[in-house]
Amino acid sequence: MKRWKKFLLALLAVLLIAQLPYVYRRYRVGQRADLIQSLNAQRVVRKDPEFDEYKGIIHAHTSLGGHSTGNFDELIEGAASNGLDFVVMTEHTSADYDTAALTLNGVFKNVLFIGGNEADTISGDRFLMIDGGPEMFADAKLATPQFLEKYHAQGKIALITYPDRFKSWDSDFDGVEVFSLHTNAKRNTRILTIPDMLWSFPSYPGLTVAENFRRPDEELAQYDAVAAKRPLTLFAGTDAHSNIGFHLLGDDAGHKFINLKIDRYATTFGIVRAHILIEHGTPLNRESVIEAFRKGRVFVGFDVAGDTSGFDLHAEAGATKTRMGEATELKEGLKLRAFAPLPARFVVYRDGTKVYESGNQAEIEFDVKDRGAYRVEVYRDDLGSSFGIAPWIYSNPIYVR
Ligand SMILES: [Zn+2]
Structure with a gap:
């Protein structure tokens, strides 16, 4: 075989081998897409009647x-x-x-x-x-x-x-x-x-x-x-x-x-x-x-990782219910409740400081003992890649005064 032909064949082989990591990455992304699709079918939505x-x-x-x-x-x-x-x-x-x-x-x-x-x-x-x-x-x-x-x-x-x-x-x-x-x-x-x-x-x-x-x-x-x-x-x-x-x-x-x-x-x-x-x-x-934007009645959903529709965050004390963007007074028995359409990891922030982190679950209940702006981030660790690092959902805060 002529030297230039050998060289071309070797170059082709190197180019093909160099594709392998990308082919593998495509396989992983495909697996993730299938997982998201199958989990989407298991979503549970809890509708706020009001x-x-x-x-x-x-x-x-x-x-x-x-x-x-x-x-x-x-x-x-x-x-x-x-x-x-x-x-x-x-x-x-x-x-x-x-x-x-x-x-x-x-x-x-x-x-x-x-x-x-x-x-x-x-x-x-x-x-x-x-x-x-x-x-x-x-x-x-x-x-x-x-x-x-x-x-x-x-x-x-x-x-x-x-x-x-x-x-x-x-x-x-x-x-x-x-x-x-x-x-x-x-x-x-x-x-x-x-x-x-x-x-x-x-x-x-x-x-x-x-x-x-x-x-x-x-x-x-x-x-x-x-x-x-x-x-x-x-x-x-x-x-x-x-x-x-x-x-x-x-x-x-x-x-x-x-x-x-x-x-x-x-x-x-x-x-x-x-x-x-x-x-x-x-x-x-x-x-x-x-x-809705003015009042903070909005949450951010990275729906590419699964439809976030039906996420709910509110604070409860007796019969009073406080929603995202609203303020409530600190009182005995005040609880923060968050619900996601699929099990996930919830992190609660108070004025930017992490005060609670859950395991993999569909809802959380958090006892509020201090005043502050409480918001929730939800993570999908089950999806791997960046989804355990970047939130799936960001709520707006509930203000406890
Ligand atoms: Zn722009």
Whole structure:
């Protein structure tokens, strides 16, 4: 055999052997997907008779405000195919037109869309505003306190996005995006290699993206420090852009020879969701969604690891029941009860300090002896990989005063 042929054969062998870890990884992801699916069928849901639960996502962009190539069709299809009830749009602002008014507003394919904005202040802070407004581009010249004063007077809520860059921690904001899917997915594209994208991603896009998630320790600590002092909403943002990936040999009309996009709306809308609670009898609409976020009647569910619908957290003392986002007085016999649709590990935090950790079980009861903001994180150790490190569910707090 000629030397160059030997060399080519050896190179081919090395390339094939180098694929083995990725093939094995794909096998493991597939096993996990099967496990999640079979456990999903065993879920138990406990419904609060006074509230209805709706699932959706918050923080989505289209090409309207730049930074994204996504269009309305792709977005509506992604939301409908995931069975979402609502999507909070947060278009970047424009000097020339009102992106909150021009984006999706209303019901399309059974999904409620609410036009918000992602807006800056001169203080260097960035907010998700629901809903949005025509002056938000110009109002980037306002300092954060003035900006918040103006929009609170209009009944809008301001949620911090990019808490790592946020400066005005003593201002009057309404919530903190403790987890950003976009930031985590981007980090993942640096950890995941092209072979992972070729082997695991096509069959299990959501799970492959979620493999390397971790608990956002810093963001949660920032959140807990404020929530210890006043009620504040915690949430995870999708920050859907539909713009991470690569393609070879294509044109901008979408004809692409190799086109690996890891953050299609249909993928990201299935990974992490906001589950909101709306009083039974009140319809799901723009006002009731904003109200749920304002009051902290929301929990974060990483539904990619199993549907979190039906999670419940409340405090009980005699006949009084206190729900997420609400406050109650410290009294004898006050208990915190949490329930998950599948057995899992529950961790209770009081003002950011871990005060209780359960084994693998479907519900917990915790005696409350001290004042503070109590919230729960739920972990799926049974799924392995990052799922024992990154929470499956994050509740909002119950405030014991
Ligand atoms: Zn964004």
